[in-house]
Amino acid sequence: MPELGRAALLVTLGLSVYALVAGAMAAHLGRRRLARSAQNALVASFATTAVAAAVLLAALLRNDFSFTYVARTTSEALPTAYTISAFWGGQEGSLLLWLLVLTGFGAAAVSLNRGWARDLIVWVVPVLAAVSTFFAFLVVAVASPFATQTAPADGAGMTPSLQNPYMLAHPPLLYFGYVGLTVPFAFAIGALLSGKLDERWLIATRRWTLFAWAALGIGQLLGSHWAYVEVGWGGYYAWDPVENAALMPWLAATAFLHSVMIQEKRGMLRVWNVLLVILAFSLSLFGTFLTRSGVVNSIHSFTQSSIGPWFLAFIALVVAVSLGLLFWRLPQLRSPTKLESPISREAAFLYNNLLLLALCLAILWGVVYPLLSEALRGEAIVLGRSYYDFFLRAFGLPLLLLMGIGPLIAWRRASFRSLATTFRWPTGVALVTGVVLLALGAGSSIPGLVAYTFSAFVITTIVMEFARGTRARKALGAASWPTAFGSLISRNRRRYGGYVVHAAIVMFAIGVAGSSAFDSVADAKLARGDSMRIGDYTLTYSSLDERASANATEIRATLDVRRGDRDLGTLQAGKNAYTIEEQVSNEVGIRSDKLTGEDLFVIAEQINPDGSIQFRVFVKPLVNLIWLAGLVFLVGSLVTLWPDRREQRRLVARASEAGIPATS
Amino acid sequence: MTLALVLAAALAVACVVAVALPFIREPEPESDALDDLDDAERHRLALLEERDRALAALKELEFEHRTGTVSDEDYRAQLGPLRRDVASALQALGRESGEVRPADERN
Numbered sequence: 001m002p003e004l005g006r007a008a009l010l011v012t013l014g015l016s017v018y019a020l021v022a023g024a025m026a027a028h029l030g031r032r033r034l035a036r037s038a039q040n041a042l043v044a045s046f047a048t049t050a051v052a053a054a055v056l057l058a059a060l061l062r063n064d065f066s067f068t069y070v071a072r073t074t075s076e077a078l079p080t081a082y083t084i085s086a087f088w089g090g091q092e093g094s095l096l097l098w099l100l101v102l103t104g105f106g107a108a109a110v111s112l113n114r115g116w117a118r119d120l121i122v123w124v125v126p127v128l129a130a131v132s133t134f135f136a137f138l139v140v141a142v143a144s145p146f147a148t149q150t151a152p153a154d155g156a157g158m159t160p161s162l163q164n165p166y167m168l169a170h171p172p173l174l175y176f177g178y179v180g181l182t183v184p185f186a187f188a189i190g191a192l193l194s195g196k197l198d199e200r201w202l203i204a205t206r207r208w209t210l211f212a213w214a215a216l217g218i219g220q221l222l223g224s225h226w227a228y229v230e231v232g233w234g235g236y237y238a239w240d241p242v243e244n245a246a247l248m249p250w251l252a253a254t255a256f257l258h259s260v261m262i263q264e265k266r267g268m269l270r271v272w273n274v275l276l277v278i279l280a281f282s283l284s285l286f287g288t289f290l291t292r293s294g295v296v297n298s299i300h301s302f303t304q305s306s307i308g309p310w311f312l313a314f315i316a317l318v319v320a321v322s323l324g325l326l327f328w329r330l331p332q333l334r335s336p337t338k339l340e341s342p343i344s345r346e347a348a349f350l351y352n353n354l355l356l357l358a359l360c361l362a363i364l365w366g367v368v369y370p371l372l373s374e375a376l377r378g379e380a381i382v383l384g385r386s387y388y389d390f391f392l393r394a395f396g397l398p399l400l401l402l403m404g405i406g407p408l409i410a411w412r413r414a415s416f417r418s419l420a421t422t423f424r425w426p427t428g429v430a431l432v433t434g435v436v437l438l439a440l441g442a443g444s445s446i447p448g449l450v451a452y453t454f455s456a457f458v459i460t461t462i463v464m465e466f467a468r469g470t471r472a473r474k475a476l477g478a479a480s481w482p483t484a485f486g487s488l489i490s491r492n493r494r495r496y497g498g499y500v501v502h503a504a505i506v507m508f509a510i511g512v513a514g515s516s517a518f519d520s521v522a523d524a525k526l527a528r529g530d531s532m533r534i535g536d537y538t539l540t541y542s543s544l545d546e547r548a549s550a551n552a553t554e555i556r557a558t559l560d561v562r563r564g565d566r567d568l569g570t571l572q573a574g575k576n577a578y579t580i581e582e583q584v585s586n587e588v589g590i591r592s593d594k595l596t597g598e599d600l601f602v603i604a605e606q607i608n609p610d611g612s613i614q615f616r617v618f619v620k621p622l623v624n625l626i627w628l629a630g631l632v633f634l635v636g637s638l639v640t641l642w643p644d645r646r647e648q649r650r651l652v653a654r655a656s657e658a659g660i661p662a663t664s
Numbered sequence: 665m666t667l668a669l670v671l672a673a674a675l676a677v678a679c680v681v682a683v684a685l686p687f688i689r690e691p692e693p694e695s696d697a698l699d700d701l702d703d704a705e706r707h708r709l710a711l712l713e714e715r716d717r718a719l720a721a722l723k724e725l726e727f728e729h730r731t732g733t734v735s736d737e738d739y740r741a742q743l744g745p746l747r748r749d750v751a752s753a754l755q756a757l758g759r760e761s762g763e764v765r766p767a768d769e770r771n
Binding site: 001002003004007008011014015018026030031032033034035036037040041043044047048051118119122196198199264265266267407408409410411412413414415417418421422465468469471472475476650654655657658659 | 667668669671672675676678679682683684685686687690693695696697698699700701705706708709710712713714716717720721724725727728730731732733734735737738741742
């Protein structure tokens with residue numbers, strides 16, 4: 001039913017335009033029913049987009065190749081799970097997903113906040129509608145997922161590297177992150193438009209930002225694991241422009257999540273916070289543009305397309321209008337409070353913000369430099385890994401240390417005597433760790449050694465924060481230690497959930513340092529029966545087999561693995577030849593040591609007709625801490641996101657005292 | 665094709681009804697004005713935020729003193745100014761409209 005899909009999207013476009021125009025008029029003229037009507041249009045646009053999405057999903061599941069999109073991204077032999085993931089595997093489908101998530105988030109944000117922030121929501125609706133109008137226009141007029149053709153016998157299939165379980169979660173999570181950042185943006189712009197620059201826009205959007213940030217973080221980590229197990233080059237992050245495109249808004253959102261606390265607690269950085277929200281949203285649009293326009297060379301750029309100019313124009317409009325509004329409201333945004341001391345928690349947060357932003361802008365420069373050099377000099381000059389690694393160390397290592405320093409310093413100001421007391425244990429543990437690691441030979445990589453030393457500092461700080469907080473809660477009357485611990489977290493989920501996230505970042509840093517600064521690699525061409533050594537491992541190439549799966553021919557080499565005298569079993573590495581797609585993929589063999597977190601990683605780089613194979617083998621110490629960090633990150637994010645009834649009651653009470661009715 | 669068109673038309677009609685609902689429910693309301701905050705209410709909201717911020721800062725200082733993050737010396741130095749912040753926020757609210765209980769005290 002492509003007609004139903006097309007019609008549903010057309011109605012979505014109509015509703016979005018109506019919500020934009022009627023919403024703006026209602027806000028400007030102060031008309032209650034018109035405002036409510038615009039809100040209803042925004043909510044209804046989610047329903048119509050959902051109908052369009054259902055039509056596309058049904059076409060994919062029925063292998064209806066009369067839909068051009070279905071024929072281009074799937075085939076009869078494609079397993080059902082990947083047929084579903086084809087929804088976001090191509091450009092038109094992923095734009096439809098953007099629109100679906102956007103209208104869904106917009107409807108939820110409006111419904112959840114039209115009571116206590118009703119006067120603000122009136123201005124938020126046209127902003128959300130403006131963004132949704134743009135995406136609805138794209139899927140209606142520029143890149144429709146409902147274009148039809150005479151159905152071919154079979155589809156073209158899916159790019160082999162996308163035929164991976166991670167593709168079921170990685171792209172949607174990134175979209176949740178990108179689109180989720182629209183909500184804080186819409187509230188910030190709504191606050192600027194209306195002049196209602198009190199804290200409500202921050203409070204209304206805090207959990208949306210956290211959710212978007214967590215989804216972006218987990219989505220990127222899943223993408224890294226996908227690259228590690230599927231792309232088959234031995235790494236997990238290549239500073240690919242599209243990878244960077246997801247990292248940049250995450251960094252901007254991280255900075256915002258920290259600086260927003262300074263506004264809440266001290267009333268400072270109000271201009272800065274609006275700027276960060278605008279930056280995060282603009283970068284999320286830029287990320288979508290990079291992924292979908294095909295303007296950069298990337299493993300993610302599966303298609304060249306015509307949406308680039310539309311996106312660039314929209315990004316330029318968003319930036320120009322947002323900055324114009326910010327400039328207009330500058331007098332109202334000036335804070336009466338000043339930084340009391342450069343040695344205070346708010347100062348530490350400010351340094352953290354500057355470093356995060358510096359890292360974000362350095363990455364942005366690395367992404368746009370090839371585009372600029374090509375436009376100006378006719379030659380795309382790509383900034384390589386060394387460029388990014390330099391800035392990661394220059395800004396990332398101080399950031400790591402600041403995660404440990406911040407919680408040890410009091411708000412407003414701290415005396416040196418107080419600092420000497422609070423820094424004593426973390427500094428001691430960090431120094432001992434550094435010396436021990438140096439003695440064990442970790443000095444072969446100074447950045448790696450510094451990362452481990454700083455990590456020890458941060459972990460000690462986190463443990464101390466939990467221990468001291470629990471002790472204080474117990475002293476305040478908690479019945480038992482577990483009750484005291486539970487009460488500590490439930491009374492300040494953001495702070496203690498944040499520490500869990502910090503612990504995840506430390507685990508991540510240890511994993512990255514271990515697997516990149518202290519890894520080893522060996523190359524060898526082996527015939528059957530030959531062996532090679534790397535570190536303590538001995539690998540013997542024993543056999544080569546070929547088998548047919550649903551949509552590919554799988555060739556696997558089997559290697560017997562030993563470590564010293566211990567037999568560790570076998571490992572398989574090889575290639576898949578995809579018949580329909582006419583492509584070959586590397587299928588790596590990985591053996592993880594659950595105790596040490598180390599991976600033995602085998603790539604069969606070239607399989608020769610005589611059965612000999614060119615192998616590349618890596619030993620990656622501690623790499624599994626990176627994936628484990630993802631789980632800890634998820635737990636920490638859930639703690640921070642969990643609804644806080646005490647805070648809700650306080651906010652409703654405050655709104656009621658100010659004369660804002662609690663119900664709609 | 666026909667079924668698709670019927671469904672599309674039904675969808676469009678449902679959306680028109682949803683959009684028109686506020687006007688259908690209240691064809692002739694007593695007032696169609698948005699219940700927006702006036703200047704006095706906005707000022708009051710700002711004062712309430714200031715009061716809650718000052719109270720939260722005081723609570724946090726107490727807790728961090730208990731945990732040992734804030735030393736006795738720093739605690740004594742900060743306690744006075746923070747108490748003054750709370751008092752001035754409450755006074756400002758009181759001037760605005762008589763006695764006001766802080767939101768924190770109700771929880």
